[in-house]
Amino acid sequence: MSTATTPAPAPPAFATAPARRGPRLLRWWPAAVLVLLAVAPYSALPLPGLLDGPVGSPGSLQLLATCLLFGALATGYDLLLGRTGLLSFGHALYFAAGSYATNMFLLEAGLPFAVVAVLGLCSGALLALVLGSVSLRVSGIGFSMVTLAFAQAGSILVSRNPGGLTGGEEGRAAPAELLPSWLVGIDHTANLYWIALAYLVLTLAVVHRAVRSPTGRVWEGIKENERRVEVLGLKPYGFKLTAFVLAGALAAVGGLVHLLLTGGSTPQTTTSDFTLSLLVMVVLGGSGTRWGPMVGGILYTWADHRLGDLAGSGAVADLPAVLRVPLSQPLFLLGVLFVAVVHLLPGGLARLPSRLRRTREEHR
Amino acid sequence: MTAPALLVVRDLRVLIGGRHILHGVDLDVAPQGVTALLGRNGAGKTTTVRGVLGLVPRAGSVLLDGEETVGLPTHTLVRRGIGYAPEDRGIFADLTVAENLRLAERRGADGPAYGLVHELFPELKRRAKQLAGTLSGGQQQMVAIGRTLLNGNRLIIADEPTKGLAPKVVTEVVQVLERAAEAVPVLLVEQNLAVVRRLAAHCAVLADGRTAHQGEAAALLGDEEATRRLLGVGRGPLTSRQDLTVEADS
Amino acid sequence: MSTLVLLTMTGLGLGALYFLIASGLSLIFGLMDVLNFAHGALLSIGAYGTWWAASGNLPGAGPGGWGFALAVLFGTAVGTLAAVVLELVVVRPLYTRPREQVLATVGVGLAVPALLSGVWGSDARTFPGPEALSGTFGLLGADVPVNRLVLIAAAVVVLVALRLFLGRTRHGLVVRAGVEDRAMVTALGIDVRTAFTLVFAIGGCAAALGGALGGLYFGSVDPRQGTSLLIFAFVVVVTGGMGSVTGAAVAAVVIGLVQQFANYYTAAGLGDLAVVVLLAALLLVRPRGLTGRLA
Numbered sequence: 001m002s003t004a005t006t007p008a009p010a011p012p013a014f015a016t017a018p019a020r021r022g023p024r025l026l027r028w029w030p031a032a033v034l035v036l037l038a039v040a041p042y043s044a045l046p047l048p049g050l051l052d053g054p055v056g057s058p059g060s061l062q063l064l065a066t067c068l069l070f071g072a073l074a075t076g077y078d079l080l081l082g083r084t085g086l087l088s089f090g091h092a093l094y095f096a097a098g099s100y101a102t103n104m105f106l107l108e109a110g111l112p113f114a115v116v117a118v119l120g121l122c123s124g125a126l127l128a129l130v131l132g133s134v135s136l137r138v139s140g141i142g143f144s145m146v147t148l149a150f151a152q153a154g155s156i157l158v159s160r161n162p163g164g165l166t167g168g169e170e171g172r173a174a175p176a177e178l179l180p181s182w183l184v185g186i187d188h189t190a191n192l193y194w195i196a197l198a199y200l201v202l203t204l205a206v207v208h209r210a211v212r213s214p215t216g217r218v219w220e221g222i223k224e225n226e227r228r229v230e231v232l233g234l235k236p237y238g239f240k241l242t243a244f245v246l247a248g249a250l251a252a253v254g255g256l257v258h259l260l261l262t263g264g265s266t267p268q269t270t271t272s273d274f275t276l277s278l279l280v281m282v283v284l285g286g287s288g289t290r291w292g293p294m295v296g297g298i299l300y301t302w303a304d305h306r307l308g309d310l311a312g313s314g315a316v317a318d319l320p321a322v323l324r325v326p327l328s329q330p331l332f333l334l335g336v337l338f339v340a341v342v343h344l345l346p347g348g349l350a351r352l353p354s355r356l357r358r359t360r361e362e363h364r
Numbered sequence: 365m366t367a368p369a370l371l372v373v374r375d376l377r378v379l380i381g382g383r384h385i386l387h388g389v390d391l392d393v394a395p396q397g398v399t400a401l402l403g404r405n406g407a408g409k410t411t412t413v414r415g416v417l418g419l420v421p422r423a424g425s426v427l428l429d430g431e432e433t434v435g436l437p438t439h440t441l442v443r444r445g446i447g448y449a450p451e452d453r454g455i456f457a458d459l460t461v462a463e464n465l466r467l468a469e470r471r472g473a474d475g476p477a478y479g480l481v482h483e484l485f486p487e488l489k490r491r492a493k494q495l496a497g498t499l500s501g502g503q504q505q506m507v508a509i510g511r512t513l514l515n516g517n518r519l520i521i522a523d524e525p526t527k528g529l530a531p532k533v534v535t536e537v538v539q540v541l542e543r544a545a546e547a548v549p550v551l552l553v554e555q556n557l558a559v560v561r562r563l564a565a566h567c568a569v570l571a572d573g574r575t576a577h578q579g580e581a582a583a584l585l586g587d588e589e590a591t592r593r594l595l596g597v598g599r600g601p602l603t604s605r606q607d608l609t610v611e612a613d614s
Numbered sequence: 615m616s617t618l619v620l621l622t623m624t625g626l627g628l629g630a631l632y633f634l635i636a637s638g639l640s641l642i643f644g645l646m647d648v649l650n651f652a653h654g655a656l657l658s659i660g661a662y663g664t665w666w667a668a669s670g671n672l673p674g675a676g677p678g679g680w681g682f683a684l685a686v687l688f689g690t691a692v693g694t695l696a697a698v699v700l701e702l703v704v705v706r707p708l709y710t711r712p713r714e715q716v717l718a719t720v721g722v723g724l725a726v727p728a729l730l731s732g733v734w735g736s737d738a739r740t741f742p743g744p745e746a747l748s749g750t751f752g753l754l755g756a757d758v759p760v761n762r763l764v765l766i767a768a769a770v771v772v773l774v775a776l777r778l779f780l781g782r783t784r785h786g787l788v789v790r791a792g793v794e795d796r797a798m799v800t801a802l803g804i805d806v807r808t809a810f811t812l813v814f815a816i817g818g819c820a821a822a823l824g825g826a827l828g829g830l831y832f833g834s835v836d837p838r839q840g841t842s843l844l845i846f847a848f849v850v851v852v853t854g855g856m857g858s859v860t861g862a863a864v865a866a867v868v869i870g871l872v873q874q875f876a877n878y879y880t881a882a883g884l885g886d887l888a889v890v891v892l893l894a895a896l897l898l899v900r901p902r903g904l905t906g907r908l909a
Contacts, residue, residue, distance in 0.1 A: 087713065087716075134894070134898060135894075137898055138897050138898060141643075141647075141649055141716075142897050144649070145649075145848060145852060145893065145897060146893070146894045146897050146898065148845070148848070149845075149848075149849075149890050149891065149893040149894040149897075150894055152845050152890045153887055153890045153891055153894075156883055156886050156887045156890065157887065159883075160881070160883040160887075272845070273724070273841075276651075276720055276723075276724060277724075279717070279720060280720070280721065280724070283717055325729070325732040325733050326729065326732060328732050329728040329729060329731065329732040330728075331724050331725065331727075331728035332724075332725045332728035332729045332732060334724070334725075335721045335722065335723075335724035335725025335726075335728060336721070336725050338717075338720075338721035338724070338725075339704060339718050339721035339722060339725070342708070342714050342717050342718045342721065343704075343707060343708065343718065346711075346714070417801060419797055419800075419801060437800070437805075438797075438800040438801055439800045439801075439802075439803050439804055439805045439806070440805075442800070442801060442802065442803035443803040446803075448801050448802075450798065450801065454795065454798040454801065456790075456791045456794045456795060456798070457794065458790065458794055459787070459790060459791060459794075463787055463790075463791075466784075466787065467787055467788070467791050467799070467802055467804070468802045468803075470803050511802065
């Protein structure tokens with residue numbers, strides 16, 4: 001339960017709004033949000049439309065936990081895309097590696113959970129180190145395609161089920177009897193929720209610290225203009241690899257959380273579509289911003305689930321085909337929304353407030 | 365310069381990757397003859413030319429025959445009658461010589477002037493089917509200049525056409541430009557002062573992305589102190605050698 | 615021997631399908647630096663268009679004879695149209711933002727298959743085809759399905775047509791020049807955006823044709839078909855050199871054959887794996903493979 005009391009990250013250096021808008025307390029809004037999120041499992045508040053049951057119900061907590069998990073995953077992915085300018089199409093691989101490796105160590109070796117968790121994390125990080133050191137030898141769209149190729153190779157491997165290790169198309173359920181009892185079963189959904197929340201806080205803190213470190217400033221330089229970094233006498237390769245491994249390790253932890261949350265590993269997490277959905281989350285929310293990827297990940301996951309529910313509901317089934325067909329396909333709506341954001345809202349949702357403010361001031 | 369200038373550039377600014385390359389260039393290209401654009405390396409000569417053509421994002425004013433062209437896409441501007449031979453020659457290496465020329469054809473009243481191009485550069489006719497990438501530097505420059513002569517252009521812009529060429533080829537290029545300038549005004553970016561002395565009537569000098577001087581070319585080059593101050597060249601060995609080459613020929 | 619012949623013909627058929635996708639992908643990337651993630655969707659649109667028409671929804675079209683030819687024509691036309699719309703509406707407004715262009719095609723690549731499964735269901739649909747194309751023919755003792763031959767013939771026709779277009783027409787000349795140096799093409803007074811729309815139309819046409827004939831090859835259509843073929847088309851494009859149509863043709867044949875033979879003679883799926891790893895290896899050994907030449 002200690003996860004729920006994880007200290008809030010340092011107050012953000014929030015550039016524009018608070019100074020002009022009033023009390024310094026506003027700067028503490030992330031902490032307030034965190035407290036709210038932490039006590040959510042105790043809440044019986046119904047949020048009709050947003051959630052099916054009360055906030056604290058297992059179904060709602062499961063959805064919220066998934067949202068937080070993907071918010072964190074998108075934040076970690078943006079370390080590459082938005083902070084270092086690396087467009088990886090293979091991030092799913094490290095997420096899946098965290099999930100599958102942990103699961104396989106559990107199933108095949110029967111080691112204690114704490115040990116397999118560490119092994120799962122290390123496997124993901126090691127895989128990122130090896131494949132990253134190879135992929136980063138090429139740059140630009142070549143890098144994107146190498147990462148895509150490696151992820152696709154991983155996906156093929158998983159679905160071929162070598163030696164019965166991965167479970168093929170069905171995936172593989174985690175052995176409930178080998179997991180700590182407080183992590184298993186519908187009664188303990190709140191614990192899983194807190195773990196997802198802790199993972200989000202961890203990711204935000206790691207990304208925030210990393211971006212502000214000297215290494216982070218070099219990443220920014222690489223993103224802006226790699227040649228200029230070289231001119232300064234720095235070798236971008238090592239810095240890019242650091243970002244790649246860090247993001248890979250964070251994704252592996254996410255895979256571990258996903259394993260607990262869903263009770264197994266599924267091959268869907270290895271597909272390029274999975275990486276592409278991460279990309280969509282980050283761009284929707286706002287690549288390269290502090291909160292954007294998280295917001296994108298949460299909104300995307302929530303919308304994906306809710307739209308799926310909506311599609312199955314009677315209200316949609318009675319609509320004429322023109323409305324029913326698009327509404328029944330969350331991916332269609334999200335894909336269209338994504339294209340619209342790319343066109344109309346460069347910088348994603350995170351830039352929306354400042355854009356609105358500017359428009360308002362112009363009209364004044 | 366009594367007649368109004370053909371090309372009037374005012375306060376041209378170019379920003380690339382968040383950095384100002386040009387801070388405000390003013391330039392008048394005379395309606396006849398050669399106007400030289402001079403300056404030390406990195407002064408912004410090539411960027412000015414690219415800015416005029418809209419190949420880089422630019423602000424300010426560029427009037428061609430009195431009409432504003434900032435805001436027009438490059439291809440529209442070029443179709444109004446500009447021939448451009450870029451610094452790197454802009455040759456399509458995987459296309460043949462004939463294809464390189466054909467690409468530059470524009471629909472005009474008289475049709476492409478292959479007669480003129482082949483008269484000036486008989487070599488291009490002989491090598492029509494050769495891949496342009498296999499040509500020598502001088503031959504590639506001929507293709508680049510040939511493309512500017514193919515259409516009835518109102519203005520030719522040549523960016524360092526003699527750079528990296530053997531002295532004999534420099535002479536050939538200079539003669540062609542001299543002949544071209546009889547019919548069409550030329551904006552010439554050039555480092556070789558002997559070439560400038562021979563061709564240009566007017567000149568503009570850039571320094572640090574601004575216009576530092578405009579006036580008669582002969583007056584500037586006759587003033588050794590001003591030449592050194594603005595262009596940073598004295599009697600360097602390279603300059604004087606090329607000096608001799610061109611002048612011996614004339 | 616008969617196994618060898620069958621594998622070769624199947625590999626060539628698959629290679630033909632890859633070529634139909636990769637040729638357009640390669641031209642689009644070569645000219646515009648846009649890796650078109652929606653290219654698989656264009657194939658799917660062609661496949662569904664043909665399926666829809668051949669299933670009796672289009673007057674005159676049907677599963678047999680000239681009716682089927684009309685259905686293929688219809689599917690290809692719809693795919694071409696979709697590609698033109700994609701270029702004009704989605705890609706062109708992002709002209710100055712190359713990375714966003716790729717992202718936008720990713721969005722379209724996600725949305726189109728979803729829309730297809732929304733309209734026609736996510737399960738595979740049986741693909742109708744004329745009797746004459748569903749049989750087999752004897753070749754060196756092997757019974758080879760006729761549809762392989764149809765795909766190979768279509769790919770050859772497309773290859774010849776593309777080479778003629780690139781080599782003999784002014785638009786083709788502009789495309790070849792644009793692959794080398796886009797800015798210089800505009801500096802010669804040519805509106806290179808026309809060429810952009812054109813390569814999208816050509817690429818969409820070839821991919822949609824691939825979808826229409828791929829339906830014969832696979833015997834069914836499903837919404838994810840195009841996307842799953844896309845990765846192998848990437849392999850072909852990189853192997854053949856970006857922007858090179860002939861390179862894509864050679865690479866498509868090699869990849870198709872390697873994949874078929876490896877899948878048959880080693881463990882199933884190993885061929886797919888080998889090909890994907892080949893992509894990574896090629897890019898690493900020859901990073902400049904991305905900036906290929908047009909031939």
